[in-house]
Each structure stands twice: as C-alpha cells, then as structure tokens.
Amino acid sequence: MAVRIDDTDRKILAELQRDAAQSLDEIAKNVSSSKTPVWNRIKKMREAKIIGQQTVLLDAEALGFEACFFVLIRTSEHEASWQAKFLKALRDRPEVQEAHRLAGDIDYILKVRVANARAYDKFYQALISEVRVHNVTALLSMEELKLTVALPL
DSSP: OOOOOOHHHHHHHHHHHHOTTSOHHHHHHHTTSOHHHHHHHHHHHHHTTSSOOOOOOOOTTTTTOOEEEEEEEEOSOOOHHHHHHHHHHHHTOTTEEEEEEOSSSOOEEEEEEESSHHHHHHHHHHHHHHSOOSEEEEEEOSOOOOOOOOOOO
16 A cells, blocks of 8 residues: 655655754754654654665765776576576675666666776676676766755655
C-alpha cells in the first residue's frame, strides 16, 4: 500500500534533503509546524521507506579520488548466473558509486570514482578477470558540472 504524502511531508523531505543533520526543532520551524507532528511524519515516511539510509556527502577530490569514470559495458551474456556474478563483482568494489542496467545498445553504465587512471586500470583488470564482458568503454569526466542526490519535490 502506497503512503500518501502531502505538502507538509514534501516540505519536510526538502528540509531533510537540504540538511539531514539539522535538529527536529529546526525542521519544524522551517516547515511551520511543531516538533511532534514533524517527528510522526518522518517516522511514517521511514516506515514506508520513502526516507531511506541517511549518510554524509564527502568531497571526493579532497580525499584524493580525483578521477571519475563513466564505464559503458556491453555483454553477450544475459543468463541469470552471469548477472548474479556481475552484480556481486560490482557490489564488492567500493569504487563503483552507481551502476545501472540500460535499454539500448549499451547494457550497463557504471560511475567509478578512483584516484587516477592507474587506479582505474587496476579496477578494470580486476573486473574483467571476474566476469566476461564483450566491450568496455571508459569515459573520463573532465569536470563535474552538477551533483545532487536531491529529488525535485
């Protein structure tokens, strides 16, 4: 059963997306409500899995992860066993920040964050030693123009 959300819920979600570390009092003030109803709404949305894992955004470059590659993968393998092996290989690699299965000519796209080209090659060699792929194309991001995980509420 889907949970209905109203304008106040959307305001709460927008506040949490803006800064999940702010206090309940701050959120309540910013959405023109009081603390208890806001807490109850947040709890309801967590239980409904509208609000998932809370985390902290780190500055990749400040931590030495200066290279971001978008990796396009084509495969001729589509069996469930290959897919399970591929998924495990992706989940076992912290360099993979995102992975998507696509419609069209490319089967998968990965967002891979590493220190440099040498680190990418090490990642690539490890990946292809575990799973067979038909073709891999790596595109180096020259500049990140926009980054957000916020949904347009």
